[in-house]
Amino acid sequence: MSTSFRAPAIALAIALAIALVAGQAHAQTDKSVTSSSTSASEPLYKFSTDFDVPESPGFATLGVTPSKVLRGSAGKPVVTSLLGQVTSQGKLKGGVAIDVAPYFLYGGKVNNAEAYRANALRRTLVNTQFSFATIQDPQDTGSVSFGLGLRMVFVDAHDVLMHPGLLKRVDAALTSCSVVRPVTADEASAPGSGVGKEHACAGLADSVQSAKDAALLFSGWSIAAGAGLGGFLHSGVVSSDSLGDRRARIWLSTGYSWGKHQEVLMLAQLQDSTTVDWSARVGLGARAKFNDAEFALELSYDGRSREFQPGGVGEWRVFPGVWLVGGLTTEAVATSGVTVPKFRLRTALRWNPAGSNLR
Amino acid sequence: MPWCGQPTAPTIFGTCETHADRLLKETDPTIGSRSPVDDDESLLISHNAERRRSRRPGACMPDKEIVFCMITPSQEPVVVTLRATGLIRAGSTFWVLDEDGTTVAETWPLAAGDTGSADHIIGRAPATLNHAWLTWDVEVCSIHPGQENGTVEIVISQHGVSCPITKPQRWDLTALPQCATGSTIPIRRGVQFHTL
Numbered sequence A: 001m002s003t004s005f006r007a008p009a010i011a012l013a014i015a016l017a018i019a020l021v022a023g024q025a026h027a028q029t030d031k032s033v034t035s036s037s038t039s040a041s042e043p044l045y046k047f048s049t050d051f052d053v054p055e056s057p058g059f060a061t062l063g064v065t066p067s068k069v070l071r072g073s074a075g076k077p078v079v080t081s082l083l084g085q086v087t088s089q090g091k092l093k094g095g096v097a098i099d100v101a102p103y104f105l106y107g108g109k110v111n112n113a114e115a116y117r118a119n120a121l122r123r124t125l126v127n128t129q130f131s132f133a134t135i136q137d138p139q140d141t142g143s144v145s146f147g148l149g150l151r152m153v154f155v156d157a158h159d160v161l162m163h164p165g166l167l168k169r170v171d172a173a174l175t176s177c178s179v180v181r182p183v184t185a186d187e188a189s190a191p192g193s194g195v196g197k198e199h200a201c202a203g204l205a206d207s208v209q210s211a212k213d214a215a216l217l218f219s220g221w222s223i224a225a226g227a228g229l230g231g232f233l234h235s236g237v238v239s240s241d242s243l244g245d246r247r248a249r250i251w252l253s254t255g256y257s258w259g260k261h262q263e264v265l266m267l268a269q270l271q272d273s274t275t276v277d278w279s280a281r282v283g284l285g286a287r288a289k290f291n292d293a294e295f296a297l298e299l300s301y302d303g304r305s306r307e308f309q310p311g312g313v314g315e316w317r318v319f320p321g322v323w324l325v326g327g328l329t330t331e332a333v334a335t336s337g338v339t340v341p342k343f344r345l346r347t348a349l350r351w352n353p354a355g356s357n358l359r
Numbered sequence B: 001m002p003w004c005g006q007p008t009a010p011t012i013f014g015t016c017e018t019h020a021d022r023l024l025k026e027t028d029p030t031i032g033s034r035s036p037v038d039d040d041e042s043l044l045i046s047h048n049a050e051r052r053r054s055r056r057p058g059a060c061m062p063d064k065e066i067v068f069c070m071i072t073p074s075q076e077p078v079v080v081t082l083r084a085t086g087l088i089r090a091g092s093t094f095w096v097l098d099e100d101g102t103t104v105a106e107t108w109p110l111a112a113g114d115t116g117s118a119d120h121i122i123g124r125a126p127a128t129l130n131h132a133w134l135t136w137d138v139e140v141c142s143i144h145p146g147q148e149n150g151t152v153e154i155v156i157s158q159h160g161v162s163c164p165i166t167k168p169q170r171w172d173l174t175a176l177p178q179c180a181t182g183s184t185i186p187i188r189r190g191v192q193f194h195t196l
Helices: A007-032 A057-062 A113-118 A120-126 A168-177 A204-216 B019-027 B040-053
Strands: A078-086 A092-100 A128-136 A144-156 A220-233 A243-258 A262-273 A279-289 A293-302 A307-319 A322-335 A338-351 B012-014 B065-071 B078-085 B088-097 B104-111 B117-121 B133-142 B150-158 B169-173 B183-195
Touching (some): A057 A092, A057 A128, A057 A220, A057 A243, A120 A128, A168 A204, A168 B088, A168 B104, B088 B150, B133 B150, B150 B183, B169 B183
Parallel strands (some): B065 B183
Antiparallel strands (some): A078 A092, A078 A338, A092 A128, A128 A144, A220 A243, A243 A262, A262 A279, B078 B150
8 A cells, every 4th residue: 555645745845854854853963962061052153164065966866957067076964955947848857865974963073183184984974975866847837856866075184173283274274263361260170161252263164264275276176976866747636657767876076176266177977767778977077166156067978968067156155154056067958859958947946054254 | 159168168268257147147147257177166167157147048159168278388380281172262461460359470472383282391499488379360262153162171289290289270162252252251360389
């Protein structure tokens, strides 16, 4: 006996479940810490590196990312992506993806920056993302494509934690903040834990920005691997009969950066589907990166259609943590038994809730 | 939270006359001033006092919680270690204060750095540290956007072993702010040295 549900409801439920589970795990992590002191108050606003936000592995599984030559850069803790694709019929195909890096959410630990550098396995776990994506079918709005993706980053030359000494400037700023006034004996022996409230530390944000900028100037490799499974739910019904167009993808994406602004990307991908056996795709791309915009040109060879497919992508930071992405690619489309290349315009909005470096 | 003279927590001694103590003494003459010596009598008095305090919410908070660090007046210097665990940064300033608890005799910065641990040898001879204070302000924040937890610890040692009766000065911190936001959590605490 199969149980039927409406697909949008399922997609929403799964997305909510991921968010809730992540949140609950986070809460449990907090609870599991036996604090001999008080917990610090929740920060009002948080920032993280808002540069080179990678494509969603869920969308990559479905082959709908605006750029086909994917990045190898480190993922962010949580990223939500909205996709808008103009179809050949002129209709808009919408999708949503949520990417979560679960290591710290589930109580994972790294002892210090040196341990992060020395332990490649742990570093990979820290930089592992899970992703869930759905795309609504423009013809049958009750049907959806779904993709589950996993992405692991092994190396990222721009990871600030990978460069010994860069964070000394952060330490210096913290030390400067601590010398405002000596802690007297009365204060040192006052009841309580001694842990104060969160407060602003002059020069700290600048020092972090400076360290991250310095990390971006390093030349080197970024390497990531991904894998995903996906399919199509006809009429929004979950059953063995309604699940079609099953697909799987695995990929290796690498990039070599010359400083902050130039990067060459390479992709090797294998894809499988119910209609076509495993086929390969390889791609090469060049990317120019600036603080508030990135532009890329790419060329990939699709082993399925045996075609070279050029493309281009532009990304703009519209708000701190929010990137608008537009990509024009070519895809092989079968029309009346003949495969012809067609342009595809894909747009995406990436929201990195942890924020950005921008102040 | 230990209460005044709590014998089960010999590493923290509250100063032994809180406002609550004074109120209790007015109503119960058997509760006198106590020393932190945990003999049977003081235990009994403490127990009675605690029973009374338990009926008075909030009355067991001491005015002060002095953590003593026992050192030997030998030539072996006292070493202060700052430890930070997790993808966090901890930068600090330490002060050695004279017995009055306000006059700065020595100060130095210390950051846990990439290894999460840093040492400093106190310049003053241990024999001159009797009743002196060691205080610190450690500023802590998270350097990785995914991590909000971490542990900070101050270890004071001599002859390679930590202060024998000092309660470990350790803080398990949650919801740490990101360093990139420019915010930190301060830990302002200290110990008083006593030579054996």
